[in-house]
Amino acid sequence: MFGAVTxxxxxxxxxxIQIFLLTLIFSLPLGxxxxxxxxxxxxxxxxxxxxxxxxxxxxxxxxxxxxxFYGPGLWLxxxxxxxxxxxxxxxxxxxxVINYACYFSVIFRGGIEGVPVGQRExxxxxxxxxxxxxxxxxLLQMVKRVVPPMSNEIITLVKDTSLARxxxxxxxxxxxxxxxxxxxxxxxxxxxGVFYLAFIGILTLLFNYIEKKLDYFR
Amino acid sequence: xxxxxxAFMLCLAMVFSMTACGGSDSEDKKEAxxxxxxxxSESDVDYIKDKGTLVIGITEFxxxxxxxxxxxxxxxxxxxxxxxxxELGVEAEFVVIDWDTKIMELDSKNIDVVWNGMxxxxxxxxxxxxxxxxxxxxxxxxxxxxxxxxxLAELTFAVEAGSAGEAAAGEKEYNMNSVAxxxxxxxxxxxxxxxxxIIDLLMAGAMIGEGTSYExxxxxxxxxxxxxxxxxRKGSDLAEYINGVFETTxxxxxxxxxxxTYGVQEAIVEQ
Numbered sequence: 001m002f003g004a005v006t007x008x009x010x011x012x013x014x015x016x017i018q019i020f021l022l023t024l025i026f027s028l029p030l031g032x033x034x035x036x037x038x039x040x041x042x043x044x045x046x047x048x049x050x051x052x053x054x055x056x057x058x059x060x061x062x063x064x065x066x067x068x069f070y071g072p073g074l075w076l077x078x079x080x081x082x083x084x085x086x087x088x089x090x091x092x093x094x095x096x097v098i099n100y101a102c103y104f105s106v107i108f109r110g111g112i113e114g115v116p117v118g119q120r121e122x123x124x125x126x127x128x129x130x131x132x133x134x135x136x137x138x139l140l141q142m143v144k145r146v147v148p149p150m151s152n153e154i155i156t157l158v159k160d161t162s163l164a165r166x167x168x169x170x171x172x173x174x175x176x177x178x179x180x181x182x183x184x185x186x187x188x189x190x191x192x193g194v195f196y197l198a199f200i201g202i203l204t205l206l207f208n209y210i211e212k213k214l215d216y217f218r
Numbered sequence: 219x220x221x222x223x224x225a226f227m228l229c230l231a232m233v234f235s236m237t238a239c240g241g242s243d244s245e246d247k248k249e250a251x252x253x254x255x256x257x258x259s260e261s262d263v264d265y266i267k268d269k270g271t272l273v274i275g276i277t278e279f280x281x282x283x284x285x286x287x288x289x290x291x292x293x294x295x296x297x298x299x300x301x302x303x304x305e306l307g308v309e310a311e312f313v314v315i316d317w318d319t320k321i322m323e324l325d326s327k328n329i330d331v332v333w334n335g336m337x338x339x340x341x342x343x344x345x346x347x348x349x350x351x352x353x354x355x356x357x358x359x360x361x362x363x364x365x366x367x368x369x370l371a372e373l374t375f376a377v378e379a380g381s382a383g384e385a386a387a388g389e390k391e392y393n394m395n396s397v398a399x400x401x402x403x404x405x406x407x408x409x410x411x412x413x414x415x416i417i418d419l420l421m422a423g424a425m426i427g428e429g430t431s432y433e434x435x436x437x438x439x440x441x442x443x444x445x446x447x448x449x450x451r452k453g454s455d456l457a458e459y460i461n462g463v464f465e466t467t468x469x470x471x472x473x474x475x476x477x478x479t480y481g482v483q484e485a486i487v488e489q
């Protein structure tokens with residue numbers, strides 16, 4: 001029984017990992033673009049991003065999941081997701097990417113604005129172009145600044161994947177619940193905690209390593 | 219100062235124009251929706267035949283829908299659903315759904331039927347096109363063994379929100395806690411946060427007693443009896459089609475045969 005449950009939870013864990021990785025891969029660049037846009041000088045763009053971030057941060061992620069997965073079929077009359085496992089995971093990733101890009105953008109903006117003006121001015125004095133200044137001075141120093149708040153957000157992402165059960169994506173928590181619903185066994189649900197702990201343990205070690213690596217930037 | 223004000227006004231104007239665009243856009247789409255809906259409601263059966271799959275929304279629920287050792291979905295409901303798919307000449311595809319969102323799953327076309335020991339309540343029949351009843355069930359009281367002689371009126375019951383069990387408890391004016399699922403209701407009893415639960419008889423048979431986490435729970439009184447049906451999209455002709463399959467398979471004994479495989483032959487309803 002223990003083996004069978006572990007195997008089934010591993011299946012759920014794999015979906016959780018997929019959601020986690022895909023969300024990171026797409027939301028980090030998107031968040032950076034939004035962050036740069038909102039730290040930039042173009043006021044209209046800034047305003048648009050501000051309103052967008054307000055909407056996404058101002059509504060529950062669970063609601064966003066439901067709107068993205070059911071919305072097209074309910075209101076536009078055309079379901080864009082396939083109802084199978086892959087379609088549910090894709091919809092989950094889309095919702096998570098949008099949501100996390102907004103949170104990341106705020107962190108990136110803080111990181112960019114935290115780089116002293118003197119640094120950019122020094123770049124100008126040295127005759128660097130605007131893009132050189134951004135990539136070689138601002139971005140590089142921003143990365144170090146954003147690691148601690150990012151690690152917080154990324155760890156939250158691991159646990160937020162459990163929200164995907166609302167649209168029946170078979171992730172770790174859903175797998176844990178399924179034993180309770182079908183066979184009346186409760187311990188697998190609590191056992192999922194061990195998987196989350198291990199996952200986040202590995203991430204924490206990784207972040208410690210990255211922070212140490214970036215130590216020379218002082 | 220003036221510049222700022224102008225910039226702000228411009229922004230506002232843009233936001234409004236954007237929402238205006240969005241508004242007209244969605245209206246256009248809505249019209250399109252209405253048209254397609256009118257077209258499709260004529261024949262959901264043709265729509266399913268065209269796409270070649272019957273997507274069946276289920277939750278794991280022994281003996282109706284569950285996975286056998288090879289990982290295939292079996293059970294009385296699963297086997298009957300496969301039979302209907304076969305009659306339609308399409309592939310049967312099972313999708314595990316969250317029971318709370320089953321109507322949205324249907325309406326958004328992520329699934330084509332809800333076939334999972336669904337009790338025919340007035341809420342269900344008003345939101346979905348339902349088939350005739352095919353199976354009998356009852357709502358039973360589940361209590362820890364040491365409380366089996368307690369006065370029901372003094373207990374607090376955990377019930378699934380929106381379930382037939384909740385309706386039964388409401389009718390008898392029992393104290394109750396509404397929880398998210400029948401599984402949660404059992405957890406309430408096991409942890410002592412509620413005294414007893416009211417759940418489906420078939421589910422109680424599979425979920426409590428030996429081999430489960432609820433070994434000291436038993437089911438006692440039957441409160442209400444009820445019937446199971448299959449749910450299709452509102453206005454769908456698939457319900458009528460399934461009724462036809464029920465009739466022929468009840469007539470030629472195939473339905474009883476499948477029921478006997480899963481030990482529910484006593485419960486099936488004459489068609």
